[in-house]
Amino acid sequence: MSLRRRTLLKVIVLGDSGVGKTSLMNQYVHKKFSQQYKATIGADFVTKELQIDDRLVTLQIWDTAGQERFQSLGVAFYRGADCCVLVYDVNVMKSFDTLENWHEEFLKQANPPDPRAFPFILLGNKIDIDGGNSRVVSEKKAKDWCASKGNIPYFETSAKEDYNVDAAFLCIAKAALANEHEQDIYFQGIPEAAVPENEQRGGCAC
Template identity: 85%
Template sequence: MASRRRMLLKVIILGDSGVGKTSLMNQYVNRKFSNQYKATIGADFLTKEIQFEDRLFTLQIWDTAGQERFQSLGVAFYRGADCCVLVYDVNVMKSFDNLNNWREEFLIQAGPSDPENFPFVVLGNKIDVDGGNSRVVRWPAYLLMLFGF
């Protein structure tokens, strides 16, 4: 029988503007995709309940603006995060190159108690664009270089 106790997990999605953070969140939570681009202003969040083994979890998924002008809002949104998802567009090398900046800025502003072991997930998005012909970031070589492996 599943435990009645629910655990809240705060997940932050970060990355450059236009990499598809909002689309990823909407696809995961609502199973909906839209081709219309609308920039996120500040931050927004959705929740999704999932069951893992015998526990219920509520994911509070925070979608943040990728524009530089909104990065000062980070402290308020990042505090208390349990995980950070770093998103890049596989067709735009700069979005990949900026992942370490997003990671470092998150660690500074969120101030996790154990930054060395804080969980990050890296997602390459938009692999379907142009049938994959415009892809410039290949897995895993660039990722390994990014994090110094």
């Protein structure tokens, strides 16, 4: 497995419409921000290559439509995912409230081998808006939710200001890589106990 020259890691970005999914991805991959992104219709992805330790990985980051009505399409797009990134807007309570739904829906549709161990990451985006004054979801509230989901790593970001975006995606890549590693072992029939789960979580050191 380690002899593979390149590893493809599939990452799915989910969250309500307008929380900044496309912007985060474009900031990370193209180092650009635009106020004029169009609402994503259907799905699309961008790729980025990066080196993690001694491994060259290709991150394939999937962008999907944010409206709930399109969730049923997920089946086609979520399969084979290595990591799921949940995004909410710290200025919009509803986008935080629906995280539960996105989390649940993803697991239902992607149907990973071990749902409890599947890596998620939470991003609270748009912290730049109004100097933080219009914020309605506190950092503590977000972290509490992450803790309730098995210590999901949490990042506060601004796609517009390019704040914390690289760090967040590096963590995402590491989580995906760890998960991929775990899955390889899983498919080889080696007992799960061989993978220290806690260490994997801690790998992000967020």
